Amino acid sequence: MAEVEETLKRIQSQNGVQGIIIVNTEGIPIKTTLDNASTVQYAGLIHQLVMKARSTVRDIDPQNDLTFLRVRSKKNEIMIAPDKDYFLIVIQNPSD
């Protein structure tokens, strides 16, 4: 528990970070720093995106796997770090 908190704190301390969400494999958020509605929305949408991205990478080369996914938009950047059981979503506002 404490480790998780510590991780979150470290990430949160970077400048421009707007929110962090930890989601399990089914897309259900476990821990978040945003409000419930946004969390649920992000988790649901991004979970699908990650599944798609991962399957794409593995289709091309079955021995390959997705390690990181960054979605950059006009207003902010969403970073997704997938793992075997969970994945971590970080939303950052770029400084410029």
Next chain:
Amino acid sequence: MPPKKPKSGKSSAGSKGKGKKIQSPAARDWELSNQDHPEDIFPMVLTSATQELFDCQADEDVTGESPYKLLEKDDIIQDIKTRAAVSDFSPVKQIVLDYPEDELLLVYDRDFTYGQSFYLVLTPEAKDRILNPPKPETPEVFEKEVVKTPEPKPWISLGSDKEIDEEAFKESREKLLYKFSRVRRKFGVPVCFSDRNTADAKDDYLECASYQDSRFSIKQMQRDCGMQAVPRLQSSSAQTQWKFQKNIFTQYTPRELSVEEKENILQLESLKNFCNSVTPRVLQALQQEGIMNVFFDDWKALGTAADDGDWAGKVSEGLMLYQAFTDQKYTKDKKICSINWHPTIYGVIAVALTEKKEEQLNKSVVRASFILFYTFSDPSNPQLLLECPDDIFAFEFCPSDPNIIVGGCINGQVVLWDISAHVTRLQGTQPGKKVSVNTDACDFHQDLDDNKENKTPIVHYCAVSALESSHKAPITDVQWLPTTFEVTRMGLPVENMYNISAQVVTCSPDCTIMFWDVRVSSLVSHSASERRPIMDQKTPYSVPDTFKHLDRTWKPLFRVSLPKIDTSGEYAPLKFNLEHYTCNEANENGDSSKVIPDYSQLRLPSAKTLKALEDVNTKLYIGTEDGEIIYTDWKLGKDDSGRLQSAKPLHCFSIHHWLVNTVQRSPFFKDIILTAGSWNFAIWKEGVMDGPIILSAISEQVCTVGCWSLSRPAVFFIGKEDGSIEVWNLLEKTNEPVQIHSHVTNAKITCIKPWAASSKQHFLAVTDDIGMVRVFEIPKTLYVPSRSESLNVKKYFELEEDRLKDFLRREELWEKEKEAEELKKRRTEPDKPVISLVENEEVNVKEYNDYLMLEESVLKGMGLWQAPADTQDN
């Protein structure tokens, strides 16, 4: 006279005759035989004499309708006897003699069916037939068949009984009877029957087998066989396939974990591992983001303003002359004081012409003053003339209704025009539009010439303010109050309910600023009823009555006077500028609905019902005759005696040395004001009370007018007395203009107004002292703002402001230092300055005495010494 025959009979005979005429040789009519005329008629010719004799003149006694004439047999015989061979009836003499009856029928054969014009009917039967034709068959007439029930009739055999007999089954012979019996002793014993094949016994039977005879074979060509058409019934059903199942609506809730589950998971080891493994990656990405922006396109961001790719060929850097407008008739010896672009119609400029300088004293030659409307399509003829009571120095289009124009006269009156009747004329001259110009005669009035179609219409003014309540000096500036707020009689700003501009502010060198309202006020209506009959007589017809209520009785809402700050007396304003208050409340429903209100119906709202707006900036910048810039508040305050009085101005700066001719706010920044006058111009920031933030150097020429560019915050134009235009760009050079267009015109430039016609065309209208209007096209470099120009200019102004403050502070410091030094000096050498004065005095006196003695001695020596008569005091 033959009796009238039934028409049908005649027509049928006639028609039959016609038919026969066409097909006479081949027709097989029952009348005809081999001859071309039947036997019982005889065609003959009757001479006119005969015709007269027998009263059967062609077409007179006998006609096509009644061709029958009965002639007496005796008459004919008589005629034959009298005229013998000459008589026409001679060929039929015998027949006539044998004729059994007394009357013969002569038929006028109009159509020459039998070859002659008449024919004589020879037999009585034929006569009867012709005269009383049998009733013609009229097959068209149907008799109504009465439906009767059929009666039973005896059966008539038609051969079908034979068929039935053939098919019926009859006994052809008697039935054969076989009786079998057994011996008695076997009676009652069961009988056993068995079968025996006939083929077992050889001779038991004789057979006659059939065989195919090879001699012939009959092929059956036809066979009767019964058929019955049976409809094939098939029952089937169809159901569409719902191939693409699509959800129309889905309602869902996200799955969530309960709190305990979350707690559980958070404790898990795998989560910890996950966090540990993921953190470095994420941190790296986050930090990357902070370091630099990898997606930033430096190349693209480098030059957006300078080079825009789609310029082909040469691009002019400076102002290009687009069109020049002048009208010989109206602009001779006149100068243009004011110019305005029409806010909505493309390419329409209005200019106000005034007499030059001293000529206004010469009243004997008074020419009518006009405001001319030019359009791009017709540079040498004005499209519309607005008649003014006197020369107009300033005029403005109403921002909510461009058909209303307010102007300030040289005699201090405020004038209103309504050009809604002529707008189509102005619009009709737009490029690409083919609006038929409707110059009806009803819009012309008081024209001495004939009402020709191509004569420029003159619009008389709708209303003029009351002479006693107008300004006492020429009105030099007129502005409409913006649509966002209004002013009451008390001088308080209140909210504008209808979001229209209905109030005007005027200023004049008689040291007052007046606020006017163009709407009907409830107070005026009482006196208006008395005045109305008078007004009706005087107001000429065909003047739009939008502002009838105001004509000659218009009074201002209130006056603001400008007392001087330090001394008594007042300032004489020439130009002023209000801040446009932008209302940021949500009641901006007026934006979408561009309903132009009917100004004649507007009523002044009662001051109590309107909400007072507290945050309206009620301060004005005013430029005066003496070159001062005054910052004052037009809200009337109460002085000691309780009366409303204007406040003293807050600040006054004497920057320009002569008349101030421009006070204009930047269209991009609410608090930056450009003022121009005499030999320099200045830029002020509202709120900075210490002076202008930018002051230009003194130039050789008098700056006659200045105006901001509409699209670039850093660009403005200055017009000079020698007819040149300077283009200044604050971001490029701050001490001199970027471009100078010298000798744009030979005379002094009186007015510059920019206008953005479209995103690709920006115009600058320049007017001068000799009545010419020149329209220049602003090149792209001057109207496309550079990247973040607004921001840069803002920074520049802030810099200047800081510099000014710094400068003033330094000045103060220097003053203080100087004083301190002086003081110090005085303290260290206190005697010297005192003594030196007295000493000097003594020395002088001593010298003078010595001189006197010297003079005395010299004169004595020369023998010219005279005792001095004057008494000199030392």
